[in-house]
Amino acid sequence: MAIEITHTLLERLNALARQAGDAILEIYRGVDPQITYKKDDSPLTAADLASHEVLAAGLRQLDGEIPVLSEEGASIAYEERRSWNRFWSVDPLDGTKEFIKQNGEFTVNIALVEHGQPVLGIVYAPVLGRTYFGALGLGAWRSETVDNGAVMTQAVQAEGSGDSELAVVASRSHAGDHLTAFLGALPPHRLVSMGSSLKLCLVADGTADLYPRLGPTMEWDTAAAHGVVAAAGGQVLDWAGRPLVYNKPDLLNPFFIVLGQRSVLWREAFAATGLDADNMPKPPPRK
Numbered sequence: 001m002a003i004e005i006t007h008t009l010l011e012r013l014n015a016l017a018r019q020a021g022d023a024i025l026e027i028y029r030g031v032d033p034q035i036t037y038k039k040d041d042s043p044l045t046a047a048d049l050a051s052h053e054v055l056a057a058g059l060r061q062l063d064g065e066i067p068v069l070s071e072e073g074a075s076i077a078y079e080e081r082r083s084w085n086r087f088w089s090v091d092p093l094d095g096t097k098e099f100i101k102q103n104g105e106f107t108v109n110i111a112l113v114e115h116g117q118p119v120l121g122i123v124y125a126p127v128l129g130r131t132y133f134g135a136l137g138l139g140a141w142r143s144e145t146v147d148n149g150a151v152m153t154q155a156v157q158a159e160g161s162g163d164s165e166l167a168v169v170a171s172r173s174h175a176g177d178h179l180t181a182f183l184g185a186l187p188p189h190r191l192v193s194m195g196s197s198l199k200l201c202l203v204a205d206g207t208a209d210l211y212p213r214l215g216p217t218m219e220w221d222t223a224a225a226h227g228v229v230a231a232a233g234g235q236v237l238d239w240a241g242r243p244l245v246y247n248k249p250d251l252l253n254p255f256f257i258v259l260g261q262r263s264v265l266w267r268e269a270f271a272a273t274g275l276d277a278d279n280m281p282k283p284p285p286r287k
Helices: 007-028 046-062 096-101 177-185 198-204 219-231 266-271
Strands: 068-070 086-094 107-114 117-125 130-135 139-145 151-155 166-169 189-192 210-213 235-238 256-259
Touching: 007 046, 007 107, 007 117, 007 130, 046 068, 046 086, 046 107, 068 219, 086 096, 086 219, 107 219, 117 198, 117 219, 130 198, 130 219, 139 219, 166 198, 177 210, 177 266, 198 210, 198 219, 198 256, 219 235, 256 266
Parallel strands: 068 086, 166 189, 166 210
Antiparallel strands: 086 107, 107 117, 117 130, 130 139, 139 151, 210 256, 235 256
């Protein structure tokens, strides 16, 4: 029997993400994260692999018929993947550099993708004790562990910050020329920042109004948070205004923008970058 998207499924996936987070924290709080490097020079730790093993086993137990595409799993050729109408997109530890820096802004990401679109997302930050989760047709929520150990859960919507100034997720210290031009063409705004896929979640919960991304990402970096944003009423679009599509041959995302429900003249600001939305440069592989 095919798995159904229900509140019970969300609860089970949240529990699975916490199990993966516990595996990460055992290594995070240890003395040796066992850092190695992949062929693209991106870091890989024992925590990435430990989380992958927990998630892969847990998702197979939920429904062994749904394939799993994980950053740390075996490479799966597009010839095999192209027939997938439904699959899990998983990043066992999104923000490995944040993990290494020990700033806590890394996440466990689980998304269910159907016909190229995320329909469910779980983004769990184990150090922060925070989970964003949601599914199309059900809604989106933020769950957080407070000082007394209680878990507080509230529904979220991508309604925007409500401030007179726009709240924009970006970093001037790491902004390239195109992003600098985009930010310079926006109305008055303030910057907010966060690591890993939590950046998209700041739009989902209304902390921020938009998140422009003019740098490289892979599908597993964004799928789970994209699912949360969509469930919260926001959008994740390429710069031509089309929703991001998943399960592409190279799994590399185009540059994109995350929008809440507040009206933002982002197309006008994009014109200042000098880029052609229909002929964007291909992002280099993420490192």
